[in-house]
Each structure stands twice: as C-alpha cells, then as structure tokens.
Amino acid sequence: MGKNLMQTRRLSTRAAALAGAAAVAAAVLATGGTAQAQDRAADHSQTQARQRAAAAPVFLAPRELPPHPLSAWYAGNVTQGLPEAPFCLENALPTTGSSHRLFWTEYDTGASQIVVKAASADAAAKLAGAVERKVRDCAADWQRQNPQGTASWRDYGTVTGEDGAHVYGVHTSAPDSEPSIHLFGVGRDGSTVTIVGWGEMGGFADAPVADFQRTTTTAVIKLYA
Numbered sequence: 001m002g003k004n005l006m007q008t009r010r011l012s013t014r015a016a017a018l019a020g021a022a023a024v025a026a027a028v029l030a031t032g033g034t035a036q037a038q039d040r041a042a043d044h045s046q047t048q049a050r051q052r053a054a055a056a057p058v059f060l061a062p063r064e065l066p067p068h069p070l071s072a073w074y075a076g077n078v079t080q081g082l083p084e085a086p087f088c089l090e091n092a093l094p095t096t097g098s099s100h101r102l103f104w105t106e107y108d109t110g111a112s113q114i115v116v117k118a119a120s121a122d123a124a125a126k127l128a129g130a131v132e133r134k135v136r137d138c139a140a141d142w143q144r145q146n147p148q149g150t151a152s153w154r155d156y157g158t159v160t161g162e163d164g165a166h167v168y169g170v171h172t173s174a175p176d177s178e179p180s181i182h183l184f185g186v187g188r189d190g191s192t193v194t195i196v197g198w199g200e201m202g203g204f205a206d207a208p209v210a211d212f213q214r215t216t217t218t219a220v221i222k223l224y225a
Contacts, residue, residue, distance in 0.1 A: 057115045057192055057223045059101045064218050066198065066211035071105035083112055086197065087182055088138035088170060092131055093195075109200035113219060116193045124191045125163075131195060135168045135184045142172050149174035154204065159213045161220030162189035167213050171204055181207050185216030189223045 062073035082093055083100045093116055103111040118124035139151035149172060156167040165187030173179035178201040185196040196219050198212055 055224055057099075057117070057194070058225060059115065060103075060113050060196070060215065060219050060222070062103060065103055065111050065215055066208040068105045068107070068109055071107055071109070073103050073105055073111075076102045082114065086112065086114065087199065088135050088142075088184065089114075089131065089195065089197075092134040093127075107200075109198075111196070111198045113197075114195045115223070116195075118191045118193065121163075121191045124188050124193050128164075128186055128188045128193045131186050131193065132166055132168075135170065135186065138170050139172070142170075146172075146174055149177075156183075156209055156213065159185070159187075159217050161187045161217045162223070164188060165216050165220050167209070167216055169204060169207055169209070179203055183207055183209070183212045185212065185219065187216060187220035189220055192223055194219050194223060 059078050062075045065073045078099055078101045080099050081095050082098050083102060086093075093114065097117040098114060100112060100114045103113075116124075116127060118127055136153065136155075139153040143149065143151045151170070151172045153171070154169040156169060159165045159167055165185055168184045168186075170182045170184070171179065172182075180199060181202045181204060182197065182199040184198075185194075187194050187196075196212075196216050198208075198215075200206065
C-alpha cells in the first residue's frame with residue numbers, strides 16, 4: 001500500500017507539472033496572439049491615417065445644414081484657404097492645409113465649413129483645442145472691442161463624431177444694429193479638424209441647436225466616410 005501511495009503521489013506531481021507547463025504555454029500563445037492582434041490593429045490604424053492624409057476631405061452638402069423655414073440652402077465650391085474674416089476665428093487657423101465651403105439662403109442666414117489638415121493627430125488635437133478656446137473667448141473679446149454692446153456665449157456640449165466634436169453658441173448685440181446669433185461646431189477625425197459655423201440675426205431662442213448638433217456630427221463623420 002505504501003509503495004502504491006508513493007507511485008500515486010509521483011504521478012499526481014507529474015500531472016500537475018504537465019498541467020502547469022501547458023497553462024504557461026497557453027498563456028504564452030495567448031500573449032503572442034494578443035500582441036499580434038495589437039500589431040495588426042496598429043498597422044491598420046497607420047494605414048488608415050496615411051490614406052486619410054492623402055485623401056481629399058468631403059464637405060457638407062446644403063441639405064445637411066439646419067433646415068431654413070423659408071428658403072433652401074445654396075453652396076459655393078470647395079475653395080483652398082480660409083474664408084475672409086471668419087467671425088470669432090480671426091487669426092485662429094492656419095492657411096496651409098485649409099479649405100472651406102460657404103453656404104447661404106435667400107434671407108440673412110448663412111453658414112460655412114472650414115477643414116484643416118494638420119501634420120499629425122496630436123497637432124490636430126491641439127488645433128481643435130485652440131479653436132474651442134477662441135470660440136469660448138469670442139463673446140468677451142467682442143465685448144472689449146464693442147463696449148457699447150453686449151455679448152454672451154453658451155456651451156451646448158459634445159456630440160458624437162469620430163475623435164469628438166463640441167458645439168457652442170455666441171450672441172452679440174450692438175446699439176442701432178440687429179442682434180446676431182452664431183453657432184459653432186468644432187470636430188476632429190485623426191489629423192483633420194473641421195469647424196462648422198452658422199449665423200443669422202436673432203438670439204439664442206432662434207438658434208436651431210438640435211439640428212446644428214446633427215449637422216456637426218455629419219460634418220465630422222463624412223470627412224473620410
């Protein structure tokens with residue numbers, strides 16, 4: 001009985017060692033598989049980044065802007081560079097790598113989309129942050145330049161769209177002039193930043209915020225759809 005017990009214990013020890021070795025081998029294989037999957041994902045991401053850097057971004061179509069109750073939207077061609085003196089964004093954007101498209105209605109409502117292709121995703125993230133700060137400071141900057149008027153802004157929060165997007169509103173009112181309301185959507189897809197602007201005479205109550213949020217999401221998603 002003692003000899004049999006010794007043999008049983010040796011067999012149990014050997015089985016446990018084999019099981020442990022198998023577990024270690026499985027873990028190594030799993031780790032290797034995970035590393036390979038991570039490498040493939042990184043390669044795919046880099047390939048996408050190169051393809052996007054080489055591709056021309058797609059701009060909004062007029063029908064994708066917030067509906068106007070009395071007019072259709074019209075659009076100009078996509079043009080290299082920046083639009084002339086974009087409200088709130090003066091000196092905030094580089095000319096290199098930029099293009100834009102202007103939109104208008106038969107009334108006072110107008111819109112624009114600016115696209116900037118930066119050198120990298122990090123550079124684009126920094127640019128998007130700088131643009132957002134510029135928009136948040138716009139009301140105060142305008143107030144300093146127009147001390148007889150009033151200005152205020154609202155943060156309408158983030159919206160879905162690739163690497164993120166944010167929507168803001170800015171209202172200004174000067175004596176002997178109609179008040180104006182502007183909406184801004186700032187979003188990013190990899191190394192590309194897009195800024196959508198909308199404006200008309202009126203106040204915050206006149207701003208089509210929900211529709212503009214959808215427009216901003218569309219602008220970011222379709223850049224490289």
